[in-house]
Amino acid sequence: MKNALMIDRLSIVKMDKRFRTNLINCLSGFKSLNLCGTISSEGVTNVAPISSVVHIGADPPLQGMIIRPVSVPRHTYQNIIETGYYTLNHVSKEFYKAAHQSAARYDSEDSEFEKTGLTAEFLNDFKAPFVAESVIKTGFKLIEEIDIRTNGTKILIGEVIQIHVPEGIVGEDGFLDIHNAGSLTVSGLDGYYQTEKIDRLSYAKPDKKLESLGL
Numbered sequence: 001m002k003n004a005l006m007i008d009r010l011s012i013v014k015m016d017k018r019f020r021t022n023l024i025n026c027l028s029g030f031k032s033l034n035l036c037g038t039i040s041s042e043g044v045t046n047v048a049p050i051s052s053v054v055h056i057g058a059d060p061p062l063q064g065m066i067i068r069p070v071s072v073p074r075h076t077y078q079n080i081i082e083t084g085y086y087t088l089n090h091v092s093k094e095f096y097k098a099a100h101q102s103a104a105r106y107d108s109e110d111s112e113f114e115k116t117g118l119t120a121e122f123l124n125d126f127k128a129p130f131v132a133e134s135v136i137k138t139g140f141k142l143i144e145e146i147d148i149r150t151n152g153t154k155i156l157i158g159e160v161i162q163i164h165v166p167e168g169i170v171g172e173d174g175f176l177d178i179h180n181a182g183s184l185t186v187s188g189l190d191g192y193y194q195t196e197k198i199d200r201l202s203y204a205k206p207d208k209k210l211e212s213l214g215l
Contacts, residue, residue: 012024021189022188022189025187025188025189026187026188026191029187030185030186030187030193031051031052031185031186031187032051032053032183032185032186033049033050033051033090033091033099033183033184033185033186033192034049034050034051034053034088034089034090034091035047035048035049035050035088035089035091035099035102035118035131035134036048036049036050036065036076036086036087036088036089037086037087037088037089037120037128037129037130037131038075038076038079038080038083038085038086038087038128038129039079039083039127039128039129040075040078040079040082040083040108041079041082041083044108044109044110044111045111045112045113045114045120045129046075046076046079046111046112046113047102047112047113047116047118047120047129047131048075048076048102048103048112049091049099049100049102049103050065050076050088051186051189052065052066053065053088056157060159061159061160062143062157062158062159062160063088063138063140063157063158063160064155064156064157064158065088065155065156065158066153066154066155067153067154067155067156068153069151069152069153070152070154071152073108075108077154077156079128080142080156081142081145083127083128084127084141084142085126085127085128085139085140085141085142085161086128086139086140086142086158087126087128087129087130087131087137087138087139087140088137088138088140089130089131089134089136089137089138090134090135090136090137090178090181090183090184091134091183091184092133092134092135092181092182092183092184093182093184093194094133094182095118095133096184096192098116098117098118098133099116099118100190100192101115101116102115102116102118113129118131118132118133119131119132119133120132123137123139123162123164124162126139126161126162130164135165135166135169135181135182135183136164136165136169136176136178136181136183137162137163137164137165138160138162138163138164139160139161139162139163139164140158140159140160140161141158141159141161142156142157142158143157143158143159144156144157145157165181166181168180169181175200178195179195179196179197182194183195199212199213199214200212200213200214201213
């Protein structure tokens with residue numbers, strides 16, 4: 001590529017903090033976008049955007065998410081530790097601005113659901129609120145907390161307890177069609193994108209030609 005930049009470690013250290021934050025946050029590429037729903041032991045609902053969710057394994061069904069250092073109050077983290085339950089809810093175009101606004105630092109006695117106009121929804125006696133506006137919703141039980149000593153962040157690993165999706169989104173082979181569900185993706189902290197599905201490919205094997213599974 002012509003005129004390509006080479007940015008070394010020293011240059012990164014010297015960068016303006018906001019510039020560095022944006023740059024490094026974008027390096028990993030497009031990320032999943034979820035709203036994490038929780039409730040405090042006092043009954044105050046909370047919702048916050050999470051773009052650091054990662055698949056851990058399917059048996060048992062586990063996902064992990066990164067929590068920033070708790071040197072300052074993190075209501076989402078506190079609620080999860082207190083109750084042991086939380087939800088992750090996909091974000092779509094219809095309410096991405098409200099999802100973004102939920103990142104604001106509201107007081108602990110304020111519900112981000114109420115402040116942003118999102119709707120807390122309790123389904124099947126699950127102990128944490130789902131986002132009613134979301135198409136794909138998952139309820140988790142906290143299984144493990146891992147401290148990352150390098151920068152003070154944490155990984156919370158949750159087991160999938162409930163999944164709520166519309167009919168037609170789950171294929172015969174279990175493929176979840178998040179494109180047709182309208183799920184958005186995010187780059188950095190504030191760049192929101194719609195997806196374009198281009199193909200599904202067959203399982204890769206050394207001696208077998210790839211086949212298109214279609215859209």
